[in-house]
Amino acid sequence: VIARWVxxxxxxxxxxxxxxxxxxxxxxxxxxxPELMRLLMDEHGLEWDDAWDVVTRxxxxxxxxxxxxxxxxxxxxxxxxxxxxxxDIIYEINARFLKxxxxxxxxxxxxxxxxxxxxxxxxxHIRMAYLAIVGSFSVNGVAGLHTQLLExxxxxxxxxxxxxxxxxxxxxxTQRRWLSHCNPGLRELLNETIGDGWQKDLTKISDLASHAxxxxxxxxxxxxxxxxxxxxxxxxxxxxxxxxxTSFMFDVQVKRIHEYKRQLLNVLHIVHLYDRILRxxxxxxxxxxxxxxxxxxxxxxxAKLIVKLINDVxxxxxxxxxxxxxxxxxxxxxxxxxxxEVICPATELSEQISTAxxxxxxxxxxxxxxxxxxxxxxxxxxxxxxxxxxxxENFFLFGLNASEVTExxxxxxxxxxxxxxxxxxxxxxxxxxxxxxxxxPGLFDxxxxxxxxxxxxxxxxxxxxxxxxxxxxxxxxxxxxDHWNQMSILNTAGSGWFSSxxxxxxxxxxIWDVRPxx
Ligand SMILES: *Cc1c(COP(=O)(O)O)cnc(C)c1O
Numbered sequence: 001v002i003a004r005w006v007x008x009x010x011x012x013x014x015x016x017x018x019x020x021x022x023x024x025x026x027x028x029x030x031x032x033x034p035e036l037m038r039l040l041m042d043e044h045g046l047e048w049d050d051a052w053d054v055v056t057r058x059x060x061x062x063x064x065x066x067x068x069x070x071x072x073x074x075x076x077x078x079x080x081x082x083x084x085x086x087x088d089i090i091y092e093i094n095a096r097f098l099k100x101x102x103x104x105x106x107x108x109x110x111x112x113x114x115x116x117x118x119x120x121x122x123x124x125h126i127r128m129a130y131l132a133i134v135g136s137f138s139v140n141g142v143a144g145l146h147t148q149l150l151e152x153x154x155x156x157x158x159x160x161x162x163x164x165x166x167x168x169x170x171x172x173x174t175q176r177r178w179l180s181h182c183n184p185g186l187r188e189l190l191n192e193t194i195g196d197g198w199q200k201d202l203t204k205i206s207d208l209a210s211h212a213x214x215x216x217x218x219x220x221x222x223x224x225x226x227x228x229x230x231x232x233x234x235x236x237x238x239x240x241x242x243x244x245x246t247s248f249m250f251d252v253q254v255k256r257i258h259e260y261k262r263q264l265l266n267v268l269h270i271v272h273l274y275d276r277i278l279r280x281x282x283x284x285x286x287x288x289x290x291x292x293x294x295x296x297x298x299x300x301x302x303a304k305l306i307v308k309l310i311n312d313v314x315x316x317x318x319x320x321x322x323x324x325x326x327x328x329x330x331x332x333x334x335x336x337x338x339x340x341e342v343i344c345p346a347t348e349l350s351e352q353i354s355t356a357x358x359x360x361x362x363x364x365x366x367x368x369x370x371x372x373x374x375x376x377x378x379x380x381x382x383x384x385x386x387x388x389x390x391x392x393e394n395f396f397l398f399g400l401n402a403s404e405v406t407e408x409x410x411x412x413x414x415x416x417x418x419x420x421x422x423x424x425x426x427x428x429x430x431x432x433x434x435x436x437x438x439x440x441p442g443l444f445d446x447x448x449x450x451x452x453x454x455x456x457x458x459x460x461x462x463x464x465x466x467x468x469x470x471x472x473x474x475x476x477x478x479x480x481x482d483h484w485n486q487m488s489i490l491n492t493a494g495s496g497w498f499s500s501x502x503x504x505x506x507x508x509x510x511i512w513d514v515r516p517x518x
């Protein structure tokens with residue numbers, strides 16, 4: 001970019017900041033801040049103040065996570081060996097920034113330590129997110145709740161200093177891949193019903209809403225879903241050997257394996273259904289195929305153990321004759337975009353069950369909604385906006401909200417919750433007695449002791465009863481085929497907001513200041 005600039009404008013950088021914008025996609029490219037300073041000063045002769053003006057006019061930062069343990073920190077020692085000049089520049093950025101902090105909070109040493117770009121200690125580290133914030137004119141979160149929590153939590157002091165820097169850009173997904181390409185049956189049905197304008201302007205998909213009450217249209221809607229379920233069944237049997245009956249409800253949770261996403265909560269519900277089958281209390285149950293898929297990071301031991309548990313529970317359930325016509329469970333291996341293209345068109349129930357306040361946005365939730373799945377979910381990330389756009393009556397909400405989670409953590413007693421609820425006692429007994437791992441006693445103790453720990457950051461047990469009850473509501477709703485499919489149609493009809501076309505237009509209007517050519 002600089003080479004091209006110099007070709008056109010020579011060494012005059014006074015307009016460079018106005019004409020260029022670099023969107024830092026997470027903290028991974030945060031070194032762009034000191035590196036652009038270095039280029040402008042060392043290679044193009046600018047003074048500090050002029051270079052800093054340019055940098056802070058063209059850098060913008062998107063944050064993607066609220067988990068403090070996921071924020072990048074790089075050791076000063078490593079930096080001084082590999083990038084000594086950038087370290088010099090970071091120190092100077094920090095010295096000037098801390099003067100500003102001292103103007104805002106005079107003499108407040110604790111605040112200086114908290115906000116410094118350098119985390120002090122035996123082995124000091126550079127806080128890359130803070131470097132990105134200080135060097136940028138815009139800082140955005142990726143869903144409404146996420147941005148609010150950045151402003152009031154993780155980055156609250158920065159928000160006090162620079163409230164106008166912070167803004168929201170709710171994520172989106174492209175309807176060209178996540179509807180048109182991956183769901184040709186639905187594409188053709190939409191085209192013949194509302195025209196094909198939705199492919200370029202997804203807000204037009206709201207025209208579908210008026211067809212939700214049309215019985216002939218619903219018949220076609222159901223037939224498209226049936227064919228997509230048959231296509232996924234073929235993939236599942238090829239990948240796992242398990243047969244999914246297309247008359248069963250397809251209940252799906254696919255996403256990276258992480259404790260905050262609470263695949264374990266899903267497993268606890270599966271064990272509950274299995275337990276009800278064993279004791280013969282199946283009234284109101286609806287036959288389900290539950291699919292869980294996702295990759296675990298190689299070094300994330302607990303996540304790998306969750307994958308093992310899903311596989312062991314699936315083996316037991318799928319081999320029990322009493323469960324045969326009520327429940328099938330698979331762990332779908334090697335989950336990836338090309339598998340999601342087959343999975344989301346076939347899904348009827350989308351599991352979005354993270355601990356409230358932890359999922360920045362989610363985008364899987366949007367792919368499912370676009371393809372007519374109903375969501376069972378917490379008030380987290382973009383689920384909140386999905387519920388607003390689908391209508392609260394077309395969304396299965398359960399569990400604590402973000403502020404209730406914060407409040408609960410002051411005095412969380414999972415063992416008391418378990419002891420007071422017979423169903424939950426039975427679930428924990430099955431897991432802790434080794435029912436699913438007879439050849440490997442104690443294998444899952446790390447998981448069950450985590451659930452019972454008052455310090456459990458994901459408060460899984462706190463949401464379990466509400467989740468089981470909400471799943472019973474799902475089962476009841478699924479039995480009313482007409483109403484279920486009305487709700488399904490209204491989810492697709494409400495998905496216009498979640499096009500990445502809308503997201504990119506907002507970045508263009510509010511951050512990049514670029515307009516389309518006439
Ligand atoms: C959409 C998608 C994701 C993101 O899923 P979330 O549920 O939002 O975490 C992850 N992996 C793949 C392969 C996807 O297609």
